[in-house]
Amino acid sequence: MADKRYCVECGYELQEGDVFCPSCGARVPEDEPVPEAGAAVTYKAEPVRADKSGTLNIAMILTLVWSTLALIIGVYFAVNAGPFTDYLVETLQNTDMGGGKTGWDYFLEQGLTAADLKASLVLMGGLLAASGACGLVAAFMMYRRTNFLVCFILLLACVILSGIGIVSLIVGLIVLYLLYTCKPAFAS
DSSP states (O other): OOOOEEOTTTOOEEOTTOSBOTTTOOBOOOOSOOOOTTOOOOOOOOOOOHHHHHHHHHHHHHHHHHHHHHHHHHHHHHHTHHHHHHHHHHHHHTOEEETTEEHHHHHHHTTOOHHHHHHHHHHHHHHHHHHHHHHHHHHHHHHHTOOHHHHHHHHHHHHHHHOSOHHHHHHHHHHHHHHHHTGGGSOO
């Protein structure tokens, strides 16, 4: 019976013939002589390191949370653009900007109307909802570990479409970085 062998990186028990540790992916030191010239040699692809799976799971969870919130908030804004517009107009009309002018007066001086405000809220809600949808599809692709390039492009679209501020941008860039570092975890 052969002696038991353990991974020098993580201590996982190795089976006979293992070239890489099944737990951490570390290369198993070769203690066998080099094959003779002309002998058939089988090469195995290096497996994904276990820590990449955890990183990809973190990216997937961040994407799910971020995208679900974006989708819910976006739909809410788009559906409720009318009441939001009324509230904003009332608030601007009651805001004294000095010199006898209200915030609404300055808004009107720019050639804008309540319809423009409502259209911008609908557009913002629609873009945010589209951002959330792209993110949810990307999270599903992360879960399946398929189509890295499509997943990356969807996440990039998610970041661009959300456009709601610095927090969204930072979270999006972190997720994009985590996804990029996990590229070997994808089948294609």
